[in-house]
């Protein structure tokens with residue numbers, strides 16, 4: 131397991147060791163002891179989620195507020211997505227900065243996203259199976275997020291906005307400038 135800095139404190143790209151043979155491959159998607167040793171974080175994941183998305187589906191940018199804030203370890207096990215993480219930690223030197231990474235079943239990269247970040251992705255392949263662990267339970271009352279098309283962020287999602295498939299809930303998310311008003 132290799133941890134690659136993202137330039138956003140506490141947020142890492144994780145490269146896994148992949149064992150390939152004539153049958154296919156094997157990799158450990160999470161090993162708590164190795165993860166704690168590599169990151170120094172004693173993380174306690176409590177919920178695993180899977181979403182399956184068609185090409186052009188954008189989910190995000192999401193986070194949970196307050197005590198329900200979630201750290202996440204995200205990964206694609208089928209297909210390819212463009213993943214975006216946005217630093218919303220008010221005290222952070224990189225507040226309002228985002229990073230984009232390609233995650234795919236081929237590169238098997240994971241992103242560890244600490245609490246205080248918003249997260250989203252768009253599906254680039256015909257279908258993507260997205261799996262992630264969270265260290266806090268889902269609470270619909272605590273859901274929040276930032277608009278995918280926030281002009282202050284100006285994220286290039288690699289699609290024309292008209293071609294994206296987005297939930298009505300995500301279309302109603304606030305802009306970054308209005309988030310903490």
Ligand SMILES: Cc1cn([C@H]2C[C@H](O)[C@@H](COP(=O)(O)OP(=O)(O)O[C@H]3O[C@@H](C)C(=O)[C@@H](O)[C@H]3O)O2)c(=O)[nH]c1=O
Nearest residue numbers: 179181189190191192193249250251267268269297299
């Ligand atoms: C996230 C979540 C949703 N749900 C339900 C609520 C709703 O009826 C249905 C679909 O929910 P959503 O539209 O919020 O699903 P989705 O847009 O996939 O939400 C996810 O997006 C990515 C980008 C994240 O980072 C995740 O943390 C999560 O917010 O599933 C749960 O029961 N548990 C959960 O943990």
